[in-house]
Amino acid sequence: MKSPNASRSCWRNSDASVAQVVRRIPRDCAAARLRGEIGTREALAYVGVQVIAAIVGVLLAHAMFGLPLVQPGIHARTGMAQWLSEGVATFGLVLTILLGLRHRPAAIPALVASYIFAAYWFTASTSFANPAVTIARSLTQTFAGIRPDDVAAFVLAQLVGAAIGLWVVELFDARVRSSEPG
16 A cells, blocks of 8 residues: 555646556546545545636636536437447556556656547547536537536446456556466
């Protein structure tokens, strides 16, 4: 388990760490909480800030383009294909982040950006892969939007994809530990 000061010091470090990455995506906060790397209170605080920041981002984008600030989404994103796509997108992102942290921590920003760019094209859901973004995108009628009624299923698919990704990483960790000498 990380020390209580780990979360404060991560903002002063330039090295990528689990603490730095999980603060950016609610799904990864949940994964870090399940792994015991951050506390419940800390995870909830980060998720709250991320959701608020994502909503502010949507409002700012609307203001920059002269659109009404709040416009409930009307783009239907529902059904098994969308949910499966979102689960796959999130699963891959969790693997990218956690395995990237293990093998190429300095490359995390490029790995995540590359993965999201690719997943936009290889998933039917266009890879939201982030509950905060999903919630915020329910406040836009642009192509990026999602109907508010579709948010819960999208977030559930993201959480399932993240849980499976976390499980696979744990399997990798167990195999590595069991193959180490001594």
